Amino acid sequence: MEKIENDEVKMKPRWQFKAMVYGMKSGVIIFLLAGALSLLTMVYLAQKYTPLELLDYGDVGREILLSDFPYLFLGGVLMACLGAGILYSKIGDHYKKTTKMVMLLVAGAITIVSMVLFILAKIGVKLV
Amino acid sequence: MTDEEIVRLVQLGEKEKYGEIVERYERQLLIYVRRLINQREEEVEDLVQDVFISAYVNIQGFDHKLKFSSWIYRIAHNKAIDYFKKKRIKNMVVIDEDNEEWLVKEEKLQEVLAIEEESREKLKGMIEKLNVAYKDVIMLYFFENKSYEEISDILKIPTGNVGVNLMRAKKQLKKLLISNVK
Structure with missing residues (x-):
């Protein structure tokens, strides 16, 4: 108590904790957006190049499909899920939720954000 | 006054109220930390002092949705883990047979x-x-x-x-x- 009374030890200001929480919430939003954009890119590529038609060409077609698969964007979706999940469980009392529940919430959020962005793009809203 | 009410006053600037928190939790935390780290009494007391200092420094971050006792025990738990890492000793529990x-x-x-x-x-x-x-x-x-x-x-x-x-x-x-x- 002496150190506290003599001001040798000081409280961290409230704004630091608020900033940390807002930072984490922003991080979750950024991860969700990144995940949604990665997912939309995969959907766009699937629509443009119709890769499933390659399976009609047997083993050769399958090999081409596997080599041209957009692994980078799939990785982006998975990393976004992981990043959003980790940050989300650190905010407030979300640690009480099981890992399965957190991942479901994050995957659901990415899907919803993707659908919203898709609809906005379809109705002609310029996002970039 | 509840712990949470005292913490609210401390957060508003009445730092002398923190002494009540120290009085209420000192004994419990000494016993808990003693069980966790199994070291000399001076080391236990030093660690508990660190816990109270850390709790005071971070008191503006206390979420009133939680119980204060859970929050300070969390700090004590983390300090004990840091202590093990620093001293590179295995996480031991000591049972005081005479207690x-x-x-x-x-x-x-x-x-x-x-x-x-x-x-x-x-x-x-x-x-x-x-x-x-x-x-x-x-x-x-x-x-x-x-x-x-x-x-x-x-x-x-x-x-x-x-x-x-x-x-x-x-x-x-x-x-x-x-x-x-x-």
């Missing part, structure tokens, strides 16, 4: 485990052999009388996991005791 409190808690744990008379003597040693996650829940539930909700807040794990870990801890303890008796 009356231990005897009362031991009986409670024995009843729950429904173990044979000859196994009871070995209980103390067996707790130390448990997996760290199981040891934490056993200590907090049986020795610190924390509820599942409080343990969840202290260890930052889902409430469901507390129950599962406790059940597994009891099973593992019973297994260790039975194999030891044989």
Whole structure:
């Protein structure tokens, strides 16, 4: 108590904790957006190049499909899920939720954000 | 006044009120930290002092949705882990055999485990052999009388996991005791 009374030890200001929480919430939003954009890119590529038609060409077609698969964007979706999940469980009392529940919430959020962005793009809203 | 009301006053600038928090929690934390780190009394007292200082420094970050006791136990738990890492010692639990409190808690744990008379003597040693996650829940539930909700807040794990870990801890303890008796 002496150190506290003599001001040798000081409280961290409230704004630091608020900033940390807002930072984490922003991080979750950024991860969700990144995940949604990665997912939309995969959907766009699937629509443009119709890769499933390659399976009609047997083993050769399958090999081409596997080599041209957009692994980078799939990785982006998975990393976004992981990043959003980790940050989300650190905010407030979300640690009480099981890992399965957190991942479901994050995957659901990415899907919803993707659908919203898709609809906005379809109705002609310029996002970039 | 509740702990949370005192904390609110401290957060508003009445730092002298923090002395009440120290008075209320000093003894409990000394016992808890002593069990966790198993070191000389000076080291235990130093660590508990660090806990109170850390709690004061971060008091503006205390979420009033939580119980204050869970929050300060969380700080004590983290400080003990940092201590192990710094000193590079294994996470040990010490059971003070002469402590009356231990005897009362031991009986409670024995009843729950429904173990044979000859196994009871070995209980103390067996707790130390448990997996760290199981040891934490056993200590907090049986020795610190924390509820599942409080343990969840202290260890930052889902409430469901507390129950599962406790059940597994009891099973593992019973297994260790039975194999030891044989």
